[in-house]
Amino acid sequence: MLFVGDDWAEGHHDIEIMDAQGKKLCGTRLPEGVEGVRQLHALIADHIDGEADHVSIGIETDRGPWVTALVAAGYRVFAVNPRQTARFRERFALSGAKSDAADAHALADMVRTDSHQLRPVAGDSDLSEAIKLLARTHQTLIWDRQRQVARLRAQLRDFFPAALAAFGEDLATGEALDLLKRAPDPDTAAKLSRSDIMAALKRAGRKRLVDKRAERILAGLSSEQLRLPSLLQRAYATTVHSLVGVIAALVKQISTIEAELVKRLDRHPDAQIYLSQPGMGEIVSGRVLGEFGDDRTRYTGAKARKNYAGTSPVTIESGRRSTVNARRVRNTRLIDALMRQAMCALRSSPGARAYYDRQRARGVSHNAALRHVANRLVGILHGCLATRTTYDEATAWAHRVELAI
Incomplete structure (x- = not known):
């Protein structure tokens, strides 16, 4: 197994390759573009005789021609949030020192020890992208x-x-x-x-x-x-x-x-499922589909999709203290579209309206109640996508609210 850290910039990439024991095998700076990818392939080939999927690469982006080339080559590519890299870097330098080469080292070591905690680059279709x-x-x-x-x-x-x-x-x-x-x-x-x-x-x-x-x-x-x-x-x-x-x-x-x-939305096989959801027109459907992607293996369950959407709460526990807060680290474009859907669903879905009213009766604020509705709608969407079925009002809400006949 090889582990590669790729600290990218606009014109170059700082690369470090290490083995399974954490030993640094090489470190260099490669140019952006075709020549840089060619040199990276050559470096990896010098240190491994196995298959491409025995190579794990950490990089702080999930898009662009460079990432596409790495995925196409068969490498396991992990998109690492820059905040994760910053926290991981503190293990090596408490002083706050930073360099591109040090970031490449942190990325390589991160995919070596914590790849099970990282999100691989999704295999979304070209149409979804x-x-x-x-x-x-x-x-x-x-x-x-x-x-x-x-x-x-x-x-x-x-x-x-x-x-x-x-x-x-x-x-x-x-x-x-x-x-x-x-x-x-x-x-x-x-x-x-x-x-x-x-x-x-x-x-x-x-x-x-x-x-x-x-x-x-x-x-x-x-x-x-x-x-x-x-x-x-x-x-x-x-x-x-x-x-x-x-x-x-x-x-x-x-x-x-x-x-x-x-x-483009009309051509996508999931379009009718998205358009069947309450509060979703063509524009909101396009935004939500694009941000969620269409990789069937990307989300392990409804909770993972809700966490990525930013609609699910965050629980903070320490000793006897426990608080539940709104999730602040999230995809802002996605949460904006989902909150718009929730607002429109209050008018088109009796179940969503009843669920919202129940939250408000508990003393929850308007925004928080709307976020609860959005969270529930994300779960419904996940179920519809998993079963390849369109939205049904009774199926979606019968176990939570008593719908008026």
């Missing part, structure tokens, strides 16, 4: 849009509060972006007619309450407000025009990524 990438990009673009909208709102508040009165919080809608692009300052906006606003609403695809909305926008834009000096107002108008262009581009790309995400 593609869904995760698209779902993460989609969510990141939405966060970027929210930041840009907040900046736009701050600019309008400083020199054009009438626009906020006209559009409210809907600054990313089609009509708001259209009209602010044409009229980014109070003087230009005051010249807009009702027909201009109606045309913008139609271009944005509005079909209901168009007249009422047009009147509200017109009244807001034409309302009296304090004005800044002309030169300063033109400078603000330029910034608004730029922010509107950025937001419009983000809105378009979000729509493009969303369509691609839905297309």
